[in-house]
Amino acid sequence: MTESFLKIEDVAKETGLTKRAIRYYEEIGLISAPQRSERGxxxxxxxxxxxxxxxxxxxxVLGFSLQELQQFIQLDEEIExxxxxxxxxxxxxxxxxxxxxxxxLEKQINFIQYKMExxxxxxxxxxxxxxxxxxxxxxxxxx
Amino acid sequence: MTESFLKIEDVAKETGLTKRAIRYYEEIGLISAPQRSERGxxxxxxxxxxxxxxxxxxxxVLGFSLQELQQFIQLDEEIExxxxxxxxxxxxxxxxxxxxxxxxLEKQINFIQYKMExxxxxxxxxxxxxxxxxxxxxxxxxx
DNA sequence: ATTAACCTTTACGTTAACGTTAGATATGTT
DNA sequence: AACATATCTAACGTTAACGTAAAGGTTAAT
Numbered sequence: 211m212t213e214s215f216l217k218i219e220d221v222a223k224e225t226g227l228t229k230r231a232i233r234y235y236e237e238i239g240l241i242s243a244p245q246r247s248e249r250g251x252x253x254x255x256x257x258x259x260x261x262x263x264x265x266x267x268x269x270x271v272l273g274f275s276l277q278e279l280q281q282f283i284q285l286d287e288e289i290e291x292x293x294x295x296x297x298x299x300x301x302x303x304x305x306x307x308x309x310x311x312x313x314x315l316e317k318q319i320n321f322i323q324y325k326m327e328x329x330x331x332x333x334x335x336x337x338x339x340x341x342x343x344x345x346x347x348x349x350x351x352x353x
Numbered sequence: 354m355t356e357s358f359l360k361i362e363d364v365a366k367e368t369g370l371t372k373r374a375i376r377y378y379e380e381i382g383l384i385s386a387p388q389r390s391e392r393g394x395x396x397x398x399x400x401x402x403x404x405x406x407x408x409x410x411x412x413x414v415l416g417f418s419l420q421e422l423q424q425f426i427q428l429d430e431e432i433e434x435x436x437x438x439x440x441x442x443x444x445x446x447x448x449x450x451x452x453x454x455x456x457x458l459e460k461q462i463n464f465i466q467y468k469m470e471x472x473x474x475x476x477x478x479x480x481x482x483x484x485x486x487x488x489x490x491x492x493x494x495x496x
Numbered sequence: 497a498t499t500a501a502c503c504t505t506t507a508c509g510t511t512a513a514c515g516t517t518a519g520a521t522a523t524g525t526t
Numbered sequence: 527a528a529c530a531t532a533t534c535t536a537a538c539g540t541t542a543a544c545g546t547a548a549a550g551g552t553t554a555a556t
Contacts, residue, residue, distance in 0.1 A: 218512095219502080234544060241550065251503055271471040273416015276543075289482055308486055315483040322476045326469055328414040333465045339432055340458040343451055362532075372533090377514060392522060419513070483556055503552070510545070515538105524532065 215253040225262045232262070238282065240265065240276055272322070285314055357398040368405045375405070383408065383419055383426065415465070428457055 222229050235241045241261060245253045268274055268282065290310060292304070361372050368375070378384045384404060388396045411417055411425065432454060433449070 271468050312483055312486045315479055319479050322472055325414050326472055329465055329469055336458055336462050341453045
């Protein structure tokens, strides 16, 4: 019946990570420590799995190191926190922090934009090469 | 007067790599060995620099490992070779090779496409976060 | 009740991609 | 000619991101 706690192997299967990697991510503080059962077994929530999936995606797709990811996550969490804390009462110092957060975000956005443009170029080159090959076959059929 | 040979430090400056990295890339076969002076000093051509710059770009932007890059480069070189060799006389076995090249290219293209889509999603998320922050400031100005 | 299959921590091993140091030449400058 | 610089090879060092093995405890099933 009590079905909602997930052990580490379930998490591993859902994220594609190994159990070792998951523990390692926790060890270096990339993800926060999950709840434990009375005997010490790690129990994960669905939310934590989604967080891990995000990590995996950002790592594999963006090619970020775990250190870089840590900064992203930190950014993300601070924003979440701010959103809760200062909904009605953003003090004057906090506004400065918000500005800095925004600047950090813009930097990251530009960086991704830059990467995407370069990737587009690269893709274009590959497509041109492939076009030449298929052109060759087409030409041959007209023999 | 003889100005056209570039020593390794020049290459390092133009590519942003270290001398060690350049020798290492040669060592693992990522780039081919350049000419040497009589006494053994590596002498690079402009073409080789451009090749290295491509490597740097692909590594940093695409987040590829040197192993993955090796496959890309191999692909690229084989295509170049084929283009010279079989312009008029593509034997029957070679046509099979061409097909395989094309398949390899398409895989890589799809892979890049996949990456770009995920990056787009990621970028969107960051932009939404940033939007919330700037929205907050805008709202405040209407106080 | 004894396997089998999990979980845990601890700790040493591994691979990629270089960094660093050493020792021997080479080149360029005054 | 001497001196600072740069180049070479060879070899050991380093860091990140885990892999793997050992030793022990728990739970599930036969």
